[in-house]
Amino acid sequence: xxxxxxxxxxxxxxxxxxxxxxxxxxxxxxxxxxxxxxxxxxxxxxxxxxxxxxxxxxxxxxxxxxxxxxxxxxxxxxxxxxxxxxxxxxxxxxxxxxxxxxxxxxxxxxxxxxxxxxxxxxxxxxxxxxxxxxxxxxxxxxxxxxxxxxxxxxxxxxxxxxxxxxxxxxxx
Numbered sequence: 001x002x003x004x005x006x007x008x009x010x011x012x013x014x015x016x017x018x019x020x021x022x023x024x025x026x027x028x029x030x031x032x033x034x035x036x037x038x039x040x041x042x043x044x045x046x047x048x049x050x051x052x053x054x055x056x057x058x059x060x061x062x063x064x065x066x067x068x069x070x071x072x073x074x075x076x077x078x079x080x081x082x083x084x085x086x087x088x089x090x091x092x093x094x095x096x097x098x099x100x101x102x103x104x105x106x107x108x109x110x111x112x113x114x115x116x117x118x119x120x121x122x123x124x125x126x127x128x129x130x131x132x133x134x135x136x137x138x139x140x141x142x143x144x145x146x147x148x149x150x151x152x153x154x155x156x157x158x159x160x161x162x163x164x165x166x167x168x169x170x171x172x
Contacts, residue, residue, distance in 0.1 A: 003090045006053050006070070007081040014069040016053050017090025024055040026082050028074070049074040063100050067093040 003017035004024040016024050030049045053069040069091060074080070121133040 001087065003085050003087040005083045005085055009079055014053055014091045016055055016069045017087065018055045018057045018067065022055055022057040027052045028080055051080060063098065065096055065098045068095040069093050
């Protein structure tokens with residue numbers, strides 16, 4: 001299988017491998033926000049540098065299992081080495097959790113995700129965020145219709161809002 005060997009300053013951190021179908025990634029992070037972009041509940045200023053090694057495996061029916069091997073702080077001057085290798089085995093992931101797609105009729109998880117996105121948007125600045133928030137707000141309204149028609153309308157409007165978001169992201 002294809003594996004990702006990760007080393008920090010010449011010392012092995014881990015060997016990540018997802019099997020015949022999957023994905024592997026190593027994210028090297030440094031974050032420092034300007035004072036005007038600090039949000040309540042987040043650390044102010046600079047966050048610690050770090051590396052996250054993760055990935056996932058694809059299963060039947062579009063299921064997916066998220067995998068995390070290592071999450072570690074880094075310092076200035078640290079050297080991170082990534083090498084793709086072919087190996088028979090990989091290190092055991094430190095954390096894993098599965099995702100199953102919603103059933104064809106079970107749209108509730110999608111609506112919950114849309115609701116979460118709507119609630120996060122006030123923290124985002126800009127005209128795009130306001131337009132998206134307006135689109136999502138419209139999708140949650142239900143007037144004097146039957147519950148089933150209102151639910152169908154929310155699904156249709158929610159899908160329309162998602163389409164507009166994707167179109168806006170493509171224009172970047």
